[in-house]
Amino acid sequence: MPRRDALLIRCSVRNAEEVRDRAASEHRTISGYLLHILARRLNTDDRLAGNITANLQLARPEPATPVSHAQPRTALLLRCSVEEASRIRSAARRR
Numbered sequence: 001m002p003r004r005d006a007l008l009i010r011c012s013v014r015n016a017e018e019v020r021d022r023a024a025s026e027h028r029t030i031s032g033y034l035l036h037i038l039a040r041r042l043n044t045d046d047r048l049a050g051n052i053t054a055n056l057q058l059a060r061p062e063p064a065t066p067v068s069h070a071q072p073r074t075a076l077l078l079r080c081s082v083e084e085a086s087r088i089r090s091a092a093r094r095r
Helices: 013-025 030-051 054-058 082-094
Strands: 004-012 073-081
Touching: 004 013, 004 082, 013 030, 013 073, 030 073, 030 082, 073 082
Parallel strands: none
Antiparallel strands: 004 073
8 A cells, every 4th residue: 555645735714715615616635636736736847947957046046034924824634645745845845
């Protein structure tokens, strides 16, 4: 049996409601919906990252410090394989 992992995705209450509604409309679980969306995004990011030269990556500005959010926050639990979780975490670090 494949090893599984879980990620806690922080987002606004409004975004979480939207994810739940879209997952339901597509007859998917929340994890299934998020994995579908993330897979498309990660594939795009990987293709773009392959086209960026090392010089451009070094010239990237430091990320801004997070601003406190005025909106109420919540979290979504994403269950996925260990490999998928590793790939998602790597992409999150790059952002």
